[in-house]
Amino acid sequence: MKKEEGTVKAATKLILVPTVAASLLALVGCQGSAALGGDHPDDTAKEVVIGSLHPLSGANAADGQQMSFAAQMAVDEINEAGGIESLDGAPLRIESVDTKSEPETAQSEATRLIQEGASALIGSFESGPSANISSVSERNEVPFVMDVAALDSILQQGYKYSFRIQPSGSMMGESSAEYLDQMTKDSGEDVTKVGVLYEQGNYGTAVEKAFANRIEELGMEVPSAISYDPASSDLSTQVQQAVAGGVDVLAVTGYYRDSLLISQAISSIAPEVKAVYGVANGGFDQTQFIDDAPNGGAGYLNANYRLDVTDDRARALSARFDKGFGAPMRASAALSYDAVNVIAEAVEEAASADPQMIRDAISHSDYEPVVVNDGRIDFDETGQNSHAAVSVLQVKDGAIRTVFPNDLAETVYTFPAPPTSAQN
Amino acid sequence: MSTSTAAQAPSVSRRTSTPMAASTVSMRWNWFLLALTAVVGALLPFILTPAELSVAMRVIIFALMGIGWNMMSGFGGMFSFGHAAYFGIGAYTTAFLLLDVGMSPWLGMIVGMAVATAAAVGISYLALRYKVKGAYYALSTFAFAEMLRLFVMGNDGLHRTLGFTVPVLQGDNWGMFQFSADSPNYFWIGTGFLLVALIVSMVFLRSRAGRFTIATRDDEMAAAAIGIPVLRHKLTVTAISAAITAAAGTLYLQFYMFVDPEIAFGHAVSNNAIITAVLGGVGMLWGPLVGAIIVAPLSDLVAALLRNPPEWLALLSGQSGLDIVIYAVILIACVLVLPKGIVGTIVTRSRK
Known part of the structure; x- marks a missing residue:
């Protein structure tokens, strides 16, 4: 019995040692990481740090890495042009994290x-x-400028330090509905029924709700709104459900891979629709889509935020990005570029690296973005860029072109544009 | 049934008398370790910076989930693949009651724990009543968590996939379980939860019910043969497990202030609970805490190391996703080298 107690004692001692060791290790490790950090607010006059948080690994890494690269590009340009003048040429620095x-x-x-x-x-x-x-x-009173994040509710909390350049999910849904209405009316087509397919996540849900409501306000019908799991490997059933009973236009909100699956299903089902219309769709406006989609995705429309291709500055930026990064610039990267510039202008105006002063300067930002925007950036009291806008793109002649609204258009849109026309 | 249990009970405790005496000694050590945890927990906020403290909070949440999982799967012997269900119920009940009813998260937590307990007992009852065992039982728990995730994703009252955001209040507010961002209160409360969970585990394991539970785990048929009400003890341990995990869900919600179906009911949650406990030691009281201390800060430590790598690692700087690779390597190594987990291996070695 005594012996038994002894071994147990030894055993528990052995539990104790590693527990303490491990917790000390964790402590030391944490201390180490802090020591590596370095810069503290005292020397901010020499350098202004902007934190960039994007998904650099995982399913959305393709966008995240582009965005991180674009943010670094924006900072490099500003520093090469002499840094922040009002701070005696202090440079900006991007801290990019995953x-x-x-x-x-x-x-x-x-x-x-x-x-x-x-x-x-x-x-x-x-x-x-x-x-x-x-x-x-x-809670730390440091400004946060969102480049991409559609969820409306983020800015419905009464936050003072959060701003969003991108149109919110509901703004995109509403504008998409209005543009569809105008385009069909302008082309003299009669569109009464719109079928809706959307991914079931918060982005799809938010956009779809606003889109369907506005479509109905505009006097059209939404006979079917079908949600789907973007991780599915086949979406034929959902496409069939969405077009069942006959719809004039099929509206789709989704990411790249699922939108591609939908285009494949559409190609095999060949529904009689006048057009497939992306609503803030993450797939229909990627160059890759033209290579992957059946029939080159010809005729597909998509209402989304986009680089303003009518603007020389934006075109030059896109060319520089392509050269530096090695892939065409996505609209998400352009938004990150704009986000850094909004902050840089605010630092310039505030003549300070103090987060609160920068926040005040951002709140009345007057920056002209490289993405499609209704003039200059204008943050409303919630922090939403109220001039944020979408434009309609169409796959034409093997390229993605801005086609609507007319003052931003590169070329005229085709409507109706049935997705299966080339095969018939 | 219950009378026969009472009649059989003395002989059972006589048979286990040796381990009982031994455990009195280990009990003393357990209380000592508990006190140490309390002291370390109380002091950490003075040593760590706010960012490190938020990593330390993750350790606490992982540890609670691990302790919850360990109760049911380690001591109860019912392998659960779906602890996300109880975590999610805790987080969502609190969020729903806070935002739609205006109830304080403290009360919300209690309700969440009650709901999670009821759900756990209900599911386990069905599974055990119809003798769903082993891998099939594990799959049934997984199916239940998935079912809840899909239910929440399609339920308008629970905001579907949009989730809940806890409104930010100014300053510290004990009643609403919310403090300023760099407040040490979160960590202290978390440490308090952890201590309570550990004490509950210790007391339960020492109680008659706890001993019967372990006897049932080790040999269910023998336990039933000597009159232990197997089903009742299995349901009890499941209930405790669900309640602890639900409390972790509330703590998560109040610290991160945002929850959506994937965060609350996703597979990652169940995996984290399992990995934490398995790495530390399944069926070991201190296993989950040790596991959490290693698993939770791992990615931050690797990321910090790779941010400013020492010279011999310079070629790795700027590589994103490397921490996930290292994480995987450590896990594989642990499973191969330490199949009983860290605490389990140490205890076994020392006994030899």
Whole structure:
């Protein structure tokens, strides 16, 4: 019995040692990471740090890496042009981190960036992480400029330190409905029924709700609104459901891969629709879509935020990006570029690296973005860029062209544009 | 049934008398470790910066999930692949009651724990009543978590996929379980939860019910033969497990202030609970805490290392996703080298 007790004692001692060792190790490790950080607010006059939080790994890494690259490009350009004049040419610096698409990581990384002296943050492509960064920036009183994040509710919390350049999910849904209405009327076509397909996540849901409501207000019908899981490997059933009973236009909100599946299903089902209309669709306006989709995706329309191709500055930027990054610039990257510039202008105006002063300057920003916008950026009291706008794109002659509204158009749109016309 | 249990009980405790005496000694050590955890927990906010403290919070949440999982799967012997269900119920109940009813998250947490317990007992009852065992039982728990995720995604009252955002209040507010961003209160409350969960586990394992549960896990047929009400003890341990996990869900919600179906009911949640407990040691009281201390900060440590790498690692700088690779390598190594987990291996080695 005594012996037994002894071994147990030894055993528990052995549990104790590694537990303490491990916790000490964790401590030391954490201390180490802080020591690596360096910069603290005292020397901000020499350098202004902007934290950039995007998904650099995982399913959305393609966009995240483009966005991170574009943010760095914007900073390099500003620094080459002499830095922040009102701070005696102080340079900007981007601290780029990976959110891994996880809200928890976004939160701890945002906290770390702020603690290491970031004067402002940009990010983050996805709504979940963005919602968390917003609450961190609000509670630490550091401005956060969202490049891409569609979820409306992020800016419905009364936050003072969060701003969004991109049109919100509901803005995109509403504008898409209005543009569809105008385009069909202008072309003299009669569109009464619109079938809707949307991915079931928060982006698809938010956009679809606003789109369907506005379509009905405009006097059209939505006989079927079908949601789907973007991870599915086949979407034929959903396409069939959405066009069942006959619709004039099929509206689709989704990411790249699922939108491609939908185009394949459409090609095999060959529904009698006048057009396929992307509503803030993440697939129909990618160059890759033309290569992958049946029939080159000819005729597909998509209402989305986009680089303003009528603007020389935007075109030059796109060319530089292509050369530096090695792939065509996505609209998401253009938004990150704009987000950095909004902050840079605010730092210039505030003549300070103080987050609160930068926040005040951002709130009346008058920056002219490279993405399609209704004039200059104008943040309303919630922090939403009220001039944010979408334009309609169409796949024409093997390229993606801006076709509507007319003052931004590169070429005239084709409507009706049945997705199966070339095969018939 | 219950009378026969009472009659059989003395002989059972006589048979286990040796381990009982031994465990009195280990009990003393357990209380010591508990005190140490409390002291470390109380002091950490003074040592760590706010960003490190948010990583430390993740350790606490992982540890709670691991302790919850360990109760049911480690001590109860019912392998769960669906602890996300209870975590999600905790987070969503609190969020719903806070935003739609205006109830304080403290009360919301209690309700969430009650709902999770009821759900866990209900599901387990069905599964055990119809003798769903082993891998099939694990799959049934997984199916239940998935079912809840899909239910929430399609339910308008729960905001479908949009999730809930906890409104930010100014300053510290104990009543609403919300503090300023760099407040140490979150960590202290988390440490408090952790201590309560550990004490509940210790007391339960020492109680008659706990001993019967372990006897049932080790040999269900023998346990039933000597009159232990197997089903009742299995349901009890499941209930405790679900309640602890639901509390972790509330803590998550109040600290991160945002929850959506994927965060609450996704597979990643169940995986984290399992990995934490398995790495630390399944069926070991201190296993989940040790596991959490290693698993939760791993990606941050690797990311920090790669941000400013030492010279011999310079070629790795700027590589995104590398931390996930390292994480995977560590997990594989642990499974191969330490199949009983860290605490389990140490205890076994020392006994030899």
